[in-house]
Amino acid sequence: MDTDVIVVGAGPVGLMLAGELRLGGARVTVLERLAAPTTESRASTLHARTMELFDQRGLLEVLGPVPGEPRGHFGGLALDLGGQPTRHPGQWKVPQARTERLLADWASGLGARIRREHDVRDIDESGSGVLVTAGTPDGTVRLSAGYVVGCDGDDSAVRVLAPFEFPGSPPTRELLRCDVSGVDVPDRRFERLDRGLAVAATRDGVTRLMVHEFGRRPVTRASAPDFAELVAAWKRVTGEDVGGGTPLWLSALDDESRLVTQYRNGRVLLAGDAAHRQLPVGGQAINLGIQDAVNLGWKLAAQVTGRAPPTLLDSYHDERHPEGRRTLDSIEAQASLLLGDHGVDAVRDVVAQLLELPAVAARLAERIGGLDVRYGTAEHALVGARMPHVDLDSGAGRSSTTVSLHDGHGVLLDLSGDPARHTELAGALGEVPGRVALVSARGEGTALPPGTRTVLVRPDGHVAWAAGRDGDPGPALRRWFGSDAAPGRQADGEHAGAPERHR
Template identity: 35%
Template sequence: MHDVVIVGGGPVGLFLACELGLAGCSVLVLEKEAATDSPWRTEPLGLRGLFGFSIGAFYRRGLLDALVGASFRPGGREPRTGPDEPNRPAAVGHFAGIVLDPALVDLAALPFRLPSPAPESTMISLHAVESLLSGRAAELGVEIRRGTAVDAVRQDADHAVVSAGGADFEARWVVGCDGGRSAVRRLAGFESTGTDPAFTGYTMVGTLADPEKLRPGINPTPTGMYIRMATEGHIGMMDFDGGAFDRSREPDRDHLQEVLRRVSGTDVTVSEVRLASTFTDRAKQATTYRRGRVLLAGDAAHIHSPLGGQGLNTGIGDAVNLGWKLAATVRGHAPDGLLDTYTRERHPIGAQVLDWSRAQVSIMRPDEHARAVQGVVRDLLGTGDGTAYVFQKVSGASIRYDLGGAHPLVGRNAPDFRPGDGECLGELMRDGRGVVLDFSADRRLAGPAAAWRGRLRHVAGAPVDDLGLGAVLVRPDGTVAWADGHGFAVDEFERAACRWFGRPGA
């Protein structure tokens, strides 16, 4: 029997598998697709944006160089990294088709930021991410079985069983990371709530007889929206039909040409279609991310439109949050209720992402009211404050879990503190343990922290910049669990450590 069976071998499932493997858990990953290099996962169709919150997770596990090395670099340009980078993100993206100017964002003006080697964003294919994580998972002893579709999930008080490919796989826990049409979600009886779609979206790769008739980039129009990508023949479209076409039939050349002409307002001709698929802005979320011994993460827990590129990043955030909590539960030193904090912390984040998607769709509708609101939003996003607001939302910089701490840094992603001349915080977390950074001159936390040896690393030293703090307790997912000024009390640290890391010495 495995400790954990993960259903779904995409980036979310594989990142979770690596987190569990790093903690010494026995893990089996079941993936229904046999091939790993389909055109939907490689460049250009498989390209996705990773932003600061997600990139930080790779950095903390020693995977930053591999991630940057595998990233898409148009024209051979290397991503800028390191403490000497300017205080501007390389890109912010768009909101509802409104392209934002990164020059309007001053990173140094945002709260609780320190220099880090991790870039603010990068473009990478799903195939590249999965290859990187598959290799790391194998190093950690994770077993991956491909071409294995799940057809049953059952559980009792002590274990769960996944039936797939004519075999039964027992585990103490099962996690569904199997996408928007999750079999685990359906088979385990999870309920989802949300909103129905407003549009059918299209992605196609083909040949246009007259591509000059389409403007490059993102183009909202009075009848929808189209995107002419940098790769020749790669087109995206949004047709506000209430999602009627999606999954109704295969999008053929005639239908794609009809939609493209309607939303672009041109008589452009589609000569050939090599690949095409549809999607919608259906926005739904599981009411809970846990039912007994079965949990959900990524698109299995929440689905929404791809506007803003939040799907992969939200899924990585789920895996990072769940991994250490499930591992502590498996190993028997989790404090009571630790696993329940996964839903409590991540469900509101998923709900925010769904609303972020809905907000964009609401002002992209082809009607006069939506266009009026979009004009106001466009003006607001042309300001530094407006663009910074979107940047913080998209990058994950605005994420703050409600952990009840008094200090405003508690619940946020930890800045990359560098104690003295030693390693940065991100480098100190490669083994998956929590870290207590002790900036005090008398190293007053050395003794108390020793009680959690194996779960916590104590690092002392005056940092390059302490942001006005005397000590910081960081969970394995990079979240600040406790922070206090130079007059901090040891008993406050001990209460926080017990809350997140269980009884000392257990």
């Protein structure tokens, strides 16, 4: 085969997945239809969980300082995100172009191959692999792989070619959006006027405009709207003339809501907007997709390197499909509150009153930030949830649970302080050599549940198992990391383990 995994789409989700796959030892080729990376800033909001995931891979130190905003919203109603239980509360403003550069450098530095101007036209799956046909400026090329993952957006070619069922509801409302320079209008934060909704925010000389006219039905479009259409809509809603500005890009968004019935169809999988279509309100689409990629990467890498226990790859759908459904339900509710005409004003008033209750506000803030995700059910409060950041002191140096995840391995955390326990846990890891790192340290200022002394953390940062001093991690190790001690297949003359990190 030419490669282990073909990732279709070099947006943030596809590039994140490519890096995750390389950390797991998989050979990866990314196929992208566009000739050059985007220069637009369409998806510019990163939420708390995405910042945590970037931190887990050491990417925040590369990204550098970015502006944060503690204010958020639910359907246009103010929501304080500053109290989220994370080191990265709020929303972080990072233009999509900057995010893509960060992830492209990371993934390619780890050895992922990124091929541009490759337009995928056919997918032919057999029992042993997948053959992908793509058009290029030099003619047709064919690449073989063990698996294909579509990360190619809401108009995904992979989803159509595989094919996947994509049920949902058609659009009923439309939102016009653009970035424009050379205009001087007051900032408007989800301002509902007599005839529609208007949003205006200026940063670094560029103004983001969004406008929706109440009762106006979406139209079928073969391309982006022209600037004159947005100018006219903005004038009807706000009374302001922005026609003298210079548009940088435009798009039309609608409230169509769809979710594939399965995230996996044989050897073809979907992640990000290829699997779900929704109004990208509040920046939730990119953040949902990044979580898809981090959940899938280590599992698919284990599969193609021969180290996956039974059902591991199936757990991707089992865990992420419900999260897709939950997020789409939340977005549909917000779309009604945000874009509904004045008939929803009474509902908005009730929701606004509920948001004044701290428990309600905290619950929605965690949902918006992706911090409430918990896979499965378990008696221990940590299992299935994301691992909290814990500062660690091993005696030989200081670290943290976040740093321990940088290389994309599982982590078995021993906080017992007992050398005999350390030896016992090291012996248990003999069943999964090279796949889980044992970290023995003293946790400082930890918010872990009382009595928790041993924690098994998956590569995606979610807790697989937790116990006190005497629990047996063996069953959880076998479930998530396999019991076959044989090394994985050789790829490109290297062992199938994680590659050397490049910075």
